[in-house]
Amino acid sequence: VPDEHRVLCRVTWVLWCGTERGNTSSLKARSVARFGHGAFPQGLRQMRASLRRADCLVEVHDLHIPLSGRNPVLQEVLGIRPHLLVLNKMDLADPRQQVLEQLRQQGCSHVVFTDCQRDSNVKKIVPLVAKLVSSSPRYHRAESTEYSIMVIGVPNVGKSSLINSLRRLHLKKGKATAVGGEPGVTRVVLTRIQVCETPLVYLVDTPGVLPPKLADMETGMKLALCGAIRDHLVGEDIMADYLLYVLNRQQQFGYMERYGLPEASDNIRHVLKYVAVTLGKMQKVKVLTGTGNVNMMMLNYSAAAYEFLRAFRAGHLGRLTLD
Numbered sequence: 001v002p003d004e005h006r007v008l009c010r011v012t013w014v015l016w017c018g019t020e021r022g023n024t025s026s027l028k029a030r031s032v033a034r035f036g037h038g039a040f041p042q043g044l045r046q047m048r049a050s051l052r053r054a055d056c057l058v059e060v061h062d063l064h065i066p067l068s069g070r071n072p073v074l075q076e077v078l079g080i081r082p083h084l085l086v087l088n089k090m091d092l093a094d095p096r097q098q099v100l101e102q103l104r105q106q107g108c109s110h111v112v113f114t115d116c117q118r119d120s121n122v123k124k125i126v127p128l129v130a131k132l133v134s135s136s137p138r139y140h141r142a143e144s145t146e147y148s149i150m151v152i153g154v155p156n157v158g159k160s161s162l163i164n165s166l167r168r169l170h171l172k173k174g175k176a177t178a179v180g181g182e183p184g185v186t187r188v189v190l191t192r193i194q195v196c197e198t199p200l201v202y203l204v205d206t207p208g209v210l211p212p213k214l215a216d217m218e219t220g221m222k223l224a225l226c227g228a229i230r231d232h233l234v235g236e237d238i239m240a241d242y243l244l245y246v247l248n249r250q251q252q253f254g255y256m257e258r259y260g261l262p263e264a265s266d267n268i269r270h271v272l273k274y275v276a277v278t279l280g281k282m283q284k285v286k287v288l289t290g291t292g293n294v295n296m297m298m299l300n301y302s303a304a305a306y307e308f309l310r311a312f313r314a315g316h317l318g319r320l321t322l323d
């Protein structure tokens with residue numbers, strides 16, 4: 001079996017069983033693996049209830065994966081409201097031109113690319129939302145002058161960062177909602193947060209919700225690389241292997257210079273050796289010998305895999321779009 005197939009098989013198995021130990025009896029563990037902590041089904045139920053009061057849906061997704069992993073359950077719901085797709089983390093990814101075309105074919109005609117850490121393009125959102133809402137029926141809310149927006153998306157794509165960025169730009173106010181590098185930071189559907197004075201705009205942050213069933217194994221891997229699924233559920237070593245496969249396939253060889261490799265390699269253990277040496281990732285290992293125990297320093301491959309993933313997520317391995 002080719003290496004990448006073995007990697008993908010293990011990922012599917014892990015996603016299926018929910019935990020690395022294959023504890024299939026634990027429904028909670030399975031739902032955490034598939035949907036993120038505390039996000040489903042209670043989160044989805046709460047979102048549905050709040051949806052009645054929303055004038056517009058702002059779907060935030062990671063520009064690393066503009067096509068993969070968008071939640072079809074959410075897309076079903078999207079049909080009834082004006083919809084804006086925000087592709088965030090544009091500082092880290094470089095989408096191909098066809099991606100926009102494919103998104104248009106999927107019915108996403110309003111797309112904004114943002115970097116919520118540097119507030120790039122975030123100013124475009126409120127005017128666009130105002131235009132979309134005013135050109136669509138608001139039924140019982142027709143008289144109201146305020147806009148209510150629901151922010152949705154899979155875990156860790158930057159929904160809370162977007163809300164904080166909007167508040168910084170329009171209200172000169174600080175954080176209203178917690179941000180974190182791990183999926184599942186936002187656990188409950190929060191009360192409305194004001195993000196703009198004129199027009200009066202309120203947002204509702206929601207917990208990240210993953211699709212109930214992932215389309216294929218690669219989608220699962222891509223979501224894991226983007227931090228939508230907790231690393232330990234898939235395994236850092238497997239994720240690092242898939243990342244190396246994608247980097248080589250897209251001829252992004254920045255890792256060679258960063259970690260001092262003389263040439264490109266598709267052997268993850270070989271690459272992680274260089275990562276561990278460059279970053280000094282060593283561990284003490286007790287070796288049993290005939291004359292007593294000896295402590296030896298060995299390369300720490302797990303720590304190296306973790307650092308390799310972190311480098312990708314921080315954009316140090318190049319601007320990469322996984323789709």
Ligand SMILES: Nc1nc2c(ncn2[C@@H]2O[C@H](COP(=O)(O)OP(=O)(O)OP(=O)(O)O)[C@@H](O)[C@H]2O)c(=O)[nH]1
Nearest residue numbers: 115116156157158159160161180181184185186208
């Ligand atoms: N480089 C970069 N990082 C970003 C950007 N937006 C958000 N992040 C980072 O992405 C991580 C997740 O951001 P959050 O705003 O917590 O994402 P979320 O979608 O609210 O996450 P959940 O609460 O898990 O659903 C954090 O480490 C942010 O700092 C961006 O535009 N560029």
